[in-house]
Amino acid sequence: MADNHRRGGLKFSTHVLETIAGIATLEVDGISAMSGGVVEGISERLGRKNLTKGVEVEAGEREVAVDLRVIVEYGRNVPRVYENVVQNVSDAIQQMTGLRVVEVVMYVEGVSFPEESRQTRQEAEQSEPRVR
Template identity: 40%
Template sequence: MSDSISPVSGQSRPGSAGNPLQGQSGVGTAPETRGRTTIADSVVEKIAGMATREVPGIHSLGAGMTRTLGAVRDKVPGGRSSMSRGVKVEVGERQTAVDLDVVVEYGVSIVDVAGDVRTNVITAVERMTGLEVVEVNIAVDDVHLPDEEEEGEEGEGRVQ
């Protein structure tokens, strides 16, 4: 990830004037600049996860073991699916970087899908958070074949 990204902190940093997420005070300043807005990593992860899933050709997110554990967690009563599975981010005061683990559908152009994912993630994250996305790294972990049975799908097993 980029060295220009610093962790979000509660401390003002010198030279941070002009940062739209950094608040200003005093009479005559616009209300939207009075106060500080911090955005948690989990928020950016969810936005990036949703934006990735919207792209045609993406089957799922997460590496093999992550997907398996997530499928089990989704079946637990009271459990909820994780929109951020397969997504890691680093959020700074003005910038963010995103790492994605994806599974693509068989037959699609991985290069085209990766480009579409980058465009969609950058657009969504920058529009919703105001953070500059400095990079979107994509690891294609698997290809979903049409005849593969879905993980956790009900079907005839060997043992009943």
């Protein structure tokens, strides 16, 4: 997959699209964290915050498909959380890039409990910029 994606003469790197999708996902109530696997977990322990953790995009000339790996809060209606994630990610990418999101696949890789969710969300809000 190429690292740059076009819209006319304007190009977006895969990293930019993944960052937009990751931030938009974390903004949704019911998502407590992104899940990125062992390598990304090691990076975070070394103090590097990765805004693309748990996000993979595939982009064409005008369209984007997004895969997300998430941890949801216990007790949440996951299909409803998924609908909100799809809407927020699609809106953010469309608004910022003009690209159309054709698919969002959300893999639920864990469940967090209320205390864990509050702490994780507070840490994310303190360290990550908001995209609107």
